[in-house]
Amino acid sequence: AQTVTQSQPEMSVQEAETVTLSCTYDTSENNYYLFWYKQPPSRQMILVIRQEAYKQQNATENRFSVNFQKAAKSFSLKISDSQLGDTAMYFCAFMSLTDKLIFGTGTRLQVFP
């Protein structure tokens, strides 16, 4: 069975600085998808970024980028130029090609002014 591990329950960063959230996963499959979701205090889940396992190039979405290390089964999220609105829970998630989303335990990120 696939598992997703986020080893940082809480992180904090000062506004405008950069922070990296860690995620590791376990799977025996070769093709799959990885996601980072943001859940702000409103509780609405928002997709931050997505990575296809067959793509070697790391995904980037504006201030958000990932470091995808397939061999190491690692998928970290880097947030550059952190903003107060980035304060939220961040969930790493795994999905195989024909299966459901499996979420990590989450990292609570606090951005300080």
Place this chain on the structure above:
Amino acid sequence: GAVVSQHPSRVICKSGTSVKIECRSLDFQATTMFWYRQFPKKSLMLMATSNEGSKATYEQGVEKDKFLINHASLTLSTLTVTSAHPEDSSFYICSAPRGQGAVEQYFGPGTRLTVT
């Protein structure tokens, strides 16, 4: 853009009663929807996959008779918590793929259930 709605956003019910939560896809059809449960400060746990026109697929450990799921149309799935107890109090979230075979999902805003 396409979104997923949930109703109600909050509900309080007495122990022993049943409560229904609706999940609707707006502006798109969803043959599959997913129901999650989230405890305070915890992750989302998949409860079941709702399939239009057929029975839902439940995850291991989820009581089918306790959490009834009906996917009556291509835009509506309902979760009914039967004979609710305080331990059923939680945040329930639904999601739907953005299209047939789509990888990404739209998430509903969630429903806070409190059983007194």
